[in-house]
Amino acid sequence: MTDDLRSLYEEVILDHNRNPRNFDKIPRACSHSAEGNNPLCGDQFSVYLTVKDGRVEDVGFKGRGCAISKASASLMLEAIKGKSLEEVKELFDKTHRMLTDDSEFDDEDLGKLEALSGVKEFPMRVKCATLSWHIMNAAIQESEQVVTTE
Numbered sequence: 001m002t003d004d005l006r007s008l009y010e011e012v013i014l015d016h017n018r019n020p021r022n023f024d025k026i027p028r029a030c031s032h033s034a035e036g037n038n039p040l041c042g043d044q045f046s047v048y049l050t051v052k053d054g055r056v057e058d059v060g061f062k063g064r065g066c067a068i069s070k071a072s073a074s075l076m077l078e079a080i081k082g083k084s085l086e087e088v089k090e091l092f093d094k095t096h097r098m099l100t101d102d103s104e105f106d107d108e109d110l111g112k113l114e115a116l117s118g119v120k121e122f123p124m125r126v127k128c129a130t131l132s133w134h135i136m137n138a139a140i141q142e143s144e145q146v147v148t149t150e
């Protein structure tokens with residue numbers, strides 16, 4: 001990763017931490033929700049989705065956590081809003097690979113989500129970045145269980 005790219009990524013993370021999108025909001029006609037936590041860091045979030053006709057129409061989240069966990073949730077919800085459940089699943093898989101796969105990640109089009117790729121260098125923070133994704137997945141699967149990274 002070049003220094004330019006690294007500072008661009010840092011900027012995106014800081015921006016979404018300071019100004020999280022869809023934060024502290026439960027969308028109208030919310031149909032799916034789930035909560036989860038990452039005890040290692042103290043991150044704790046709930047994710048709310050309005051799913052209609054197989055598409056994520058609206059999104060929101062609440063909770064608290066470190067900069068990485070909050071920015072990841074904000075970036076994720078921004079990315080999945082308007083997408084079909086199939087596209088969301090694909091995005092989940094790609095992002096999960098980006099964050100956890102040891103092999104060099106060179107996927108094409110994750111857009112802003114690529115800002116999260118830097119956490120791979122900090123194994124302790126990977127769970128912070130993946131937490132909201134697992135919560136979102138549980139919400140879509142209508143799982144009643146609280147998600148935990150442990």
Ligand code: ZN
Pocket residue numbers: 038041042043065066067068069128
């Ligand atoms: Zn964290």
